[in-house]
Each structure stands twice: as C-alpha cells, then as structure tokens.
Amino acid sequence: MRIEMWADMLCPWAYIGKRRLEKALADPALAGVRTEVVWRPFRIDPTAPAQATPILSRGNDLPMGAGPGQCVGPPPSRDQTTVTQVAAEEGFGPNWGAAWRSDSHSAHRLVLLAYEHGGSALQDRVVEQLMKAHFLEAADISDPAQLLEVASRSGFTEAGRLLEAGAADREVRELLLIGKARSVTSSPTLVVGDRALAGAQPADVMVDFLTTAADVRARELPEEVLRLRWSESLLEQRDPLGALTLLQPLLGEHAEDLNVRRLAARGYFHSAQLSRAHDVLRQLVEDTPDDSYVHLMLGRTLQRMGRADEAAKHMKVAAAMTPDFT
Numbered sequence: 001m002r003i004e005m006w007a008d009m010l011c012p013w014a015y016i017g018k019r020r021l022e023k024a025l026a027d028p029a030l031a032g033v034r035t036e037v038v039w040r041p042f043r044i045d046p047t048a049p050a051q052a053t054p055i056l057s058r059g060n061d062l063p064m065g066a067g068p069g070q071c072v073g074p075p076p077s078r079d080q081t082t083v084t085q086v087a088a089e090e091g092f093g094p095n096w097g098a099a100w101r102s103d104s105h106s107a108h109r110l111v112l113l114a115y116e117h118g119g120s121a122l123q124d125r126v127v128e129q130l131m132k133a134h135f136l137e138a139a140d141i142s143d144p145a146q147l148l149e150v151a152s153r154s155g156f157t158e159a160g161r162l163l164e165a166g167a168a169d170r171e172v173r174e175l176l177l178i179g180k181a182r183s184v185t186s187s188p189t190l191v192v193g194d195r196a197l198a199g200a201q202p203a204d205v206m207v208d209f210l211t212t213a214a215d216v217r218a219r220e221l222p223e224e225v226l227r228l229r230w231s232e233s234l235l236e237q238r239d240p241l242g243a244l245t246l247l248q249p250l251l252g253e254h255a256e257d258l259n260v261r262r263l264a265a266r267g268y269f270h271s272a273q274l275s276r277a278h279d280v281l282r283q284l285v286e287d288t289p290d291d292s293y294v295h296l297m298l299g300r301t302l303q304r305m306g307r308a309d310e311a312a313k314h315m316k317v318a319a320a321m322t323p324d325f326t
Helices: 012-025 083-089 105-136 144-154 159-164 169-181 203-214 223-236 240-253 258-270 274-287 292-304 308-321
Strands: 002-007 036-041 189-192 195-198
Touching (some): 002 012, 012 083, 012 105, 012 203, 036 105, 105 144, 105 159, 105 169, 169 223, 189 203, 195 203, 223 258, 240 258, 292 308
Parallel strands (some): 002 036
Antiparallel strands (some): 002 189, 189 195
16 A cells, blocks of 8 residues: 655654654554555745745744644644644654754655655655754755755765756656645645545544555556646646646647647646647647537637637637537
C-alpha cells in the first residue's frame, strides 16, 4: 500500500504528523500490510522570500488545529493545547521551533531526488534531517549549504551535483499542481488511492484510516487518464495555466486525441491565448462538425477576438444542436 504524505518541510504539524504516522505503521493492526510512504510537496507559504528572513519569536506556539498558512493539526481540543505542547508530547524536546521564514522549493527538490535515487528509505532520512534542521536546530533549509549538510547526514552523496544542475525543479512544480488537482489543500495530508486524511491526526485515527484503505483495492488508471482528470480539475478551479502544464505531455504523445484537444482549447481560451484556442477549435470543428460544445467554444473565442460575424454562425449552430446553449 502506497501512502502519500503531502506536506511542507516548514509545517510544524507535518513533523508531528510524521511521528504519528511512524507510530501508526508500528501498530499491530497493520502488521500484515506492506506499506511504502512517499513524501509529496505542498507549500504553506508560497510567497516566502528567496532570501530567508528570521522569525522574531521561535516556537510556533499556536492552538491545536492551527498553523501557518495551510498547515493544520487535528481539530482543536477544549483545553487549547498548543503545537509546542504537542511537539513536547511527541518527544521533540525543549529546542522546538522554527527560526527562519524560508522558501521550501529547493528542500522539496531534495526530497523528490532522494526518492528517485534511493527510494522511500533514503527519502525518509532526508525528510527527517530537513525537519530536524528546521525545527530543532534553527537552520535555514533554503540555504544550499544547509541542504548539502542535510544530504550528507542522510547518506545522499549525489545530491549536491543534482541540485546544482537544477534537477527536479520542473517535477516539483508539476507535483504541486497535481496535489492541487487532487484537492490536497493542507499540510500534512495522507493520501491512499482516492482516500485522504487531512491534518496531523492522532496515531489511532491514522491506524483506522490506513486499515480501511488497505481493505480497498485501488483501481490503477493509465497516466494519460489521470492527467486528463487532473487538468480538468484545475480548469474547474480556474487555473488554466496549471491545467495546460499537466496536459503538456499529452499534447505531444496524444496530439490527435479529441479529449486532449478539447481540454487544451479550454485552457487556451481561459488563459486568454485566443489565437491558440482558435486554431485548435477550428480544426476540431472540421473533425467533429456535430459537436455543439466545440461550435460554442469557437463562437465565444471569435467573439473575444472581435470577429462577431464569424462568431454568430457558430453560436447559431451550437444553439440549434443544443438549445441550452442559447
């Protein structure tokens, strides 16, 4: 069973969630279940400056259920237990607390590269060392030198060369879009198949979630089907550029597929790339003249291009085929 942990290395609840997941996986209820934990990127502070800035007050002493940005714990308790208190209960000691507001993009690159070059075991060591540096050692994990130190302590000797070459930059950005498309909205979020558990829930809650998920056989879908679904999800979330990014491989490999072309046309239209939308839709009209939605989209595109007379013809055809389009 693959367990995806979507999280930001800067999220205190993610570190707490890591400890709780480790306890959950050691529970006898999961003794017969083979698992793999894979860490995926999430950004709780996407506007963080490229140059880290000091946090004036260490500790992240926030109530239960709260955290910076979209970093969340379990629901608030009646006694308003704080993150720092929970961290102490999980064994993190007196030095708990971030000292820097950092950009976590390069840290996410290191985490992804660790998985690609050493599997989940190496990735787990890198994640542990990153969070330890950030929350217990007051280190700036956006600093390239600190990332090299983390990699060295984790036994990831190739990391420096890979990071310097820009490896995993595109892949991390794409994974962030995939997380968004899959409705991951907070750090940490456990995902198994189509099931998700948001927040650093107690270990027993994680055990219940994982045992239930283990009993469900997930249907494996081809990557091209997943990319279509993710792209459509991003269009529905009004992120056409993100949709086009995820659709890009399919535009090369499945350029003649009608679903790919329709989604691309929608992405171009909603990102105001009207000439591209027009070209795709014009060809679609020729290939599928009985598709009323394609006529509608071409009509709307022509309207926005200031070509009202041409637009009217396609709007009329669309309305004749599908009265709801009037």
